[in-house]
Amino acid sequence: MTEGQLRKRTSGIDRTLQMLDILADKQVPMTVYELAKSAGAPASTIYRLVDELVERDMLSRREGNVVWLGPRLMRYGMVYRGHVDAIALAEQVMGKLARQTGETVQICTNDDDMMLVVAMAGGEGHFRISSEVGTRVPLNWTASGRLLLGHLSEPERIARFARLAQPSRTGLAETDPKVLSDQAAADFAARLAVQLNASEFSVACIAAPIRDAKGVCIATISIVTADRQVEMRGDELAAAVQAAALEVENAVGH
Structure with missing residues (x-):
């Protein structure tokens, strides 16, 4: 493979990932x-890539001539998710915590x-929030976001938050x-973070970290x-959210 061909393939991969990120x-x-x-790409390039990805079920065409994520991505995601033991266990604990507190978890x-x-x-309860599964927000907006960087060294934390x-x-x-x-x-040392009204008015988040064996915060469980x-x-x-996080850690041997 020539250098020019390699660049072309890399560009195609980059464009594909860019499109998937945009849709997500x-x-x-x-x-x-x-x-x-x-x-920010030529329409002809995107048309060609879309045709190829639709053919491979990575994207799908819907009514109105619009493009959406394809069923093949779901299969990849389910396989990946099934191998993340901590997340799978956290989901079980999440349901129990929601029933226990009556709050969204x-x-x-x-x-x-x-x-x-x-x-x-x-x-x-009757309280409902706008953030659904798949929602992405800046880490500095939420209690969970702070915890997810809490295990890093001070220079690393400052650099990440600055960016x-x-x-x-x-x-x-x-x-x-x-x-x-x-x-x-x-917050990470206390295993608890609380945030009020930062991302949405009248909304509070109470979060605890879920840590791996090395003390890295791999996820959070939170009451919103x-x-x-x-x-x-x-x-x-x-106390309830901290106990739930610890239950997950203990269950996976952390």
């Missing part, structure tokens, strides 16, 4: 023109320096890298509820 981030089907515009991980909601169980911190829609999320670094370290619930039963919810 937007979470809606898009036309090929919209994909090309978002990717989420499992979150770090996805390319964004907090990703990978699983969620709704509680029996990724963004103002939130409410304007209440901290953006100073040093302040975020100190909060993350303290109305901010008034923190005032009314904050200690109860904090």
